[in-house]
Amino acid sequence: MNVKYNDKILIVDDEPDIALILKLHLEDAGYITAWAQDGKKALAMLKDGDYSLVLLDIRMPRLGGVEVLRCIRESGSDVAVIMMTAHGSENLAVECMKSGAIDYFPKPFALDDMLPRVERAIAYRRALLEKQRLEREKDDFVSMLSHDLKNPITAVVGSIDIMREGRLGPINGEQAEYLQSAIESCNEVVAMIDNLLDIHRIEAGKMQMNIRGHNPADIIKSIAAKFDKVAEHEQLKLTVNLAEDLPAVQVDRNAFTRIIANLLGNAVKFTPEGGEIIIDCRSSLAEAMQENRIPDYVAFPVGFNEHRQLLSIYIRDTGSGIPEEDLRHIFERFYQSRSFERGGAGLGLAYCKMAVEKMGGVIWAESELGVGSTFNILFPCQDEVATK
């Protein structure tokens, strides 16, 4: 006998002749089979046995196939189910597929129709289990990243900072310079882990955002203040232009901060010494936005067009620039445009796009090679002027 994968199949049918024919054919094809004469017995056998597939008759006394299918799905079992239908009950079989059956075949069955269906159902279940295993592995990896990697790096930054400030004894300018570089590199790794964690959370629908009205000027000023030291270290000029009376913007404060920090981080990374970075924030009426050349590949979130007032932020640099054909791809995960030598994982912009869209905004980039890049964000905002 040719046993393929040791897959066990439970045949559930009250007609012994049909069950026997199925059993012979399936065992001939290399499967292990068992037979349950009715639905109740089938449910009891499924509890103990480790079956890959159930061939389930729809019409049975005591407990019918539809009911058995419902019990199997409610139990959380991952066993695949194929319904066996008598002539005329095809509609019922289609209903069963909506309730979690993988396939159905009519009785009496044709061997060259039944066997491929069984094989497909078992292969499908195997692929599903593998996918679930990989998802679990990804979850474990992500939580390992956050606890086992991020926490020690944060502690390292704290210790280096104490040394850099001279609190453990005097240090010279060159030493301070090296310690500052070490802190910046650690911060890059922490930001990368944060991006990965948040992308994972947003994709899994587990990202809780606390979206409230915030004064954008306050947040931008405090991020820019943190980047002053980095820009100075890289000999870049950082200019912040904030319009007066900016309206409150409806965002999650933490996500908004991380978006701007990612964009400023990129601007610093891709702009050579002596360059300039400008961050500009103003409000615009939505009608005036048509003038803005928003590329056609930018998707607008539902309801975006209903806002009268928008907050427009751009971060412009005089850096290396991005080739035209890459502009639509740089927001994809792990996409890097000719920049592998600059380090990074290619996750920052993917996080920015997901987070901006989750807060109802849009983001896109414009660039000219060798001249610089501009990252634009539009957020819907409240009509009144921000007060807090």
Ligand SMILES: Nc1ncnc2c1ncn2[C@@H]1O[C@H](COP(=O)(O)OP(=O)(O)OP(=O)(O)O)[C@@H](O)[C@H]1O
């Ligand atoms: N200001 C910029 N100037 C030039 N190229 C940029 C700029 N910002 C982003 N890019 C390009 O887009 C790519 C994707 O950016 P993203 O922030 O997603 O990744 P990264 O910075 O390479 O890595 P990470 O953000 O994960 O540390 C970059 O690798 C780079 O090629």
Ligand SMILES: [Mg+2]
């Ligand atoms: Mg980046």
